[in-house]
Each structure stands twice: as structure tokens, then as C-alpha cells.
Amino acid sequence: MLRGGIPIGKAFGISLRLNYSWFIVFALVTWALSVSYFPSEYPGWSLATRIAAGLITSLLFFGSVLAHELMHSIIAQRNGIPVRSITLFIFGGVSEITEEPKRPGVEFRMALVGPLTSLVIGGIFWAIWFWLRDTAEFLTAIAFWLGWINVFLAGFNLIPGFPLDGGRVLRSILWWRSGNLRSATRTASNIGRGVGYLFIFGGIWLIFLGNWFNGLWLAFIGWFLENAAVGSYRQLALKDMLEGHKVSEVMTRGCLTVSQGLTIEQLVNEHILASGQRCFPVAADGHVLGLVTIHNIKAIPRDQWQIKTVKEAMTPFENLKWVKPDQDLASVLGILTEDDINQVPVVEDRDIVGMVARDNLLSFVSVRGELGM
Numbered sequence: 464m465l466r467g468g469i470p471i472g473k474a475f476g477i478s479l480r481l482n483y484s485w486f487i488v489f490a491l492v493t494w495a496l497s498v499s500y501f502p503s504e505y506p507g508w509s510l511a512t513r514i515a516a517g518l519i520t521s522l523l524f525f526g527s528v529l530a531h532e533l534m535h536s537i538i539a540q541r542n543g544i545p546v547r548s549i550t551l552f553i554f555g556g557v558s559e560i561t562e563e564p565k566r567p568g569v570e571f572r573m574a575l576v577g578p579l580t581s582l583v584i585g586g587i588f589w590a591i592w593f594w595l596r597d598t599a600e601f602l603t604a605i606a607f608w609l610g611w612i613n614v615f616l617a618g619f620n621l622i623p624g625f626p627l628d629g630g631r632v633l634r635s636i637l638w639w640r641s642g643n644l645r646s647a648t649r650t651a652s653n654i655g656r657g658v659g660y661l662f663i664f665g666g667i668w669l670i671f672l673g674n675w676f677n678g679l680w681l682a683f684i685g686w687f688l689e690n691a692a693v694g695s696y697r698q699l700a701l702k703d704m705l706e707g708h709k710v711s712e713v714m715t716r717g718c719l720t721v722s723q724g725l726t727i728e729q730l731v732n733e734h735i736l737a738s739g740q741r742c743f744p745v746a747a748d749g750h751v752l753g754l755v756t757i758h759n760i761k762a763i764p765r766d767q768w769q770i771k772t773v774k775e776a777m778t779p780f781e782n783l784k785w786v787k788p789d790q791d792l793a794s795v796l797g798i799l800t801e802d803d804i805n806q807v808p809v810v811e812d813r814d815i816v817g818m819v820a821r822d823n824l825l826s827f828v829s830v831r832g833e834l835g836m
């Protein structure tokens with residue numbers, strides 16, 4: 464859900480995107496400011512002034528969120544961790560940071576810089592409010608609210624439940640003290656779940672008191688936190704189980720190869736339906752030319768299956784993502800997730816020796832889980 468979004472630009476080599484859910488929140492914040500907050504604080508303002516203030520304030524608010532995320536990403540990049548994109552969505556922002564930090568000190572700095580940025584921005588807005596409070600009412604009204612919301616953001620993110628920034632800070636400290644990333648993550652994510660439940664119960668309590676809107680909102684955030692805490696621990700546990708194992712342990716061997724002159728019709732009828740195999744290395748004279756998968760075939764309209772050949776449908780070897788037989792399974796999981804693909808060919812000396820798919824990884828993990836290994 465968080466991957467999709469409209470690109471809005473680039474900063475420090477990181478692409479910036481808006482998720483569709485962001486527009487809903489943007490509209491809600493602008494609306495709440497224009498019809499509720501500004502009219503009650505500044506009853507003399509006209510409707511046009513309130514709407515203008517609402518729009519400017521929510522734009523600057525999301526600019527502040529972006530600055531917060533950008534600082535996380537810059538510190539990550541400086542420590543050699545690649546960052547692909549930042550997406551603004553319903554609760555704020557997510558940085559698509561492709562690797563976990565390798566050392567607790569890096570994670571500590573990476574996590575802490577976000578809330579610190581929000582605090583500094585909040586301080587700047589409050590300073591603007593303080594200096595101009597007797598002269599420019601429009602400006603200072605905006606600055607006051609932005610100061611408050613940024614300080615709130617810093618405080619909220621410092622809640623010590625993983626995967627919030629505060630939870631990451633906590634995890635880095637536990638990790639530094641014990642040297643054990645997995646147990647540090649477990650503790651921090653359990654606290655994260657606890658915080659999530661507290662929010663949910665708080666939300667339900669508010670609903671009982673008759674405060675529906677805030678109650679639902681609080682419970683929703685709690686539910687989100689609880690889910691994120693569980694999800695991030697599972698992901699790490701999965702990575703942990705795969706680490707130290709090689710592709711050759713799980714790959715499917717003996718893939719049937721096909722020749723490039725075959726039509727799609729022939730490929731489907733004679734090979735795919737007959738074998739149940741979902742992807743086929745394409746070879747000529749013992750050389751691998753590419754790979755053709757169900758996904759490639761679906762891209763070709765049905766009425767052209769008799770004319771188009773495997774050569775036209777396949778992904779050429781040069782454009783293929785592939786792995787080596789002795790590569791670590793945890794890194795394969797990373798490749799599959801990052802590129803959102805189902806399988807990669809296993810290549811040795813330009814020869815496809817097997818395939819490794821998500822299913823291979825999952826059954827590897829579930830069998831070991833059942834055996835308690």
C-alpha cells in the first residue's frame with residue numbers, strides 16, 4: 464500500500480512521492496483548520512482568509528513531515544545505507560530504506576535525527592510567532608499552530624515503541640548493550656505492541672465518553688502501531704532464519720528450457736500446461752538467452768499468441784535479476800521484496816542452474832519452524 468504514489472520530485476537523490484491516502488489527510492487537515500481551529504482562535508477572519516491560512520498551514524505541515532523523513536534518509540545515506548524514496552501517506556511519511564543499519568550507533572543517530580528535526584522546526588515556528596506576534600496576525604497564527612504540531616510530532620515519534628523513532632532509539636540502546644539485534648527488536652516491538660494496545664483502549668474509552676471522532680482516530684493509530692510492531696519483528700525473524708543458508712539449499716533444479724523460436728501458443732500448450740512450471744529459461748546452443756515467465760506471457764494479447772515467439776516475449780539475460788547458488792538466502796528475500804518479483808533464476812557461469820521463488824523460501828522457513836529448528 465505504501466509503495467504506490469505520485470512522484471513529486473527528487474531531493475538528495477531520493478525520489479519523493481505522495482500516496483493517495485495523503486490527499487484525504489491533506490483535505491481533512493485543511494478543512495479542520497479552516498472551519499474549526501482558525502475561526503475559534505481568530506473570529507474576525509473572513510472565510511477566504513481562513514481557507515488561505517488553512518491551505519498554507521497544511522502545506523507547511525506536510526513540508527515539515529517531509530523534512531523529518533529527509534533527515535532520517537540523509538543520515539542513512541551518509542552511513543552507506545541506500546534510500547530509494549520517501550512517500551508521504553496518511554500518518555506522515557515513510558522512507559524506503561532498503562537495509563537495516565549494521566551498527567547500533569548508526570541506528571541511534573538515524574532514528575533520533577527525525578524527532579530532533581521536528582523539534583528544531585517547531586522551535587523556529589515558535590520563534591517566528593514570538594517575534595511577530597504583535598504585528599502580523601495572519602503569519603503568527605500559522606506559525607503558532609505549526610510550532611505546536613511539530614513539537615507534538617517530535618513527542619509522538621519519541622514514544623519508545625518499535626517501529627516509531629523512539630522505539631528504534633530504544634532498540635539501538637538494547638542492541639548496543641546486549642549485542643543481540645533479534646532480542647533487542649523483540650523487546651522494542653513488544654513495547655510497541657503495548658503502546659498500540661494502550662492507544663486502542665484509550666480510543667475505546669473516548670468513544671464511551673462520547674468523543675467519537677478522537678476516539679476512533681486514536682484507536683485507528685493504535686491498531687496501526689500494533690500491526691507495524693508485529694510486522695517488523697516478523698520480517699526480522701524471517702531474515703534471521705534465512706541468514707547463513709545458501710540458494711542451492713532451496714532452489715528448484717532441473718528447470719525445463721525452451722528454444723526462442725517457439726510461439727507463445729506452443730509454449731503455453733506444450734510446456735506450461737503440461738509441466739506446471741511457471742517460468743522457463745530460454746536457451747540456444749547451451750547458452751542462456753533469457754527467461755520467459757507467465758508474467759511475460761500475460762503482457763501479450765491472446766490473439767497474438769500464434770504469431771509472437773518466445774524471443775519477443777522473454778526478458779533478455781542482460782535485463783534479468785539473478786542470484787548465485789552460494790548466495791545468502793536473506794539477500795534473495797531482499798531482492799524479491801525490493802523488486803516485487805516472485806522468482807529469480809540461479810545463474811552459474813552464465814548458465815541457469817535453477818530457480819528460486821518466494822514459495823521456496825516460505826516452505827524452507829515453515830518446515831524449519833515446524834521442526835523447531
Ligand SMILES: [Zn+2]
Pocket residue numbers: 531532535577578620628
Ligand atoms: Zn521519524
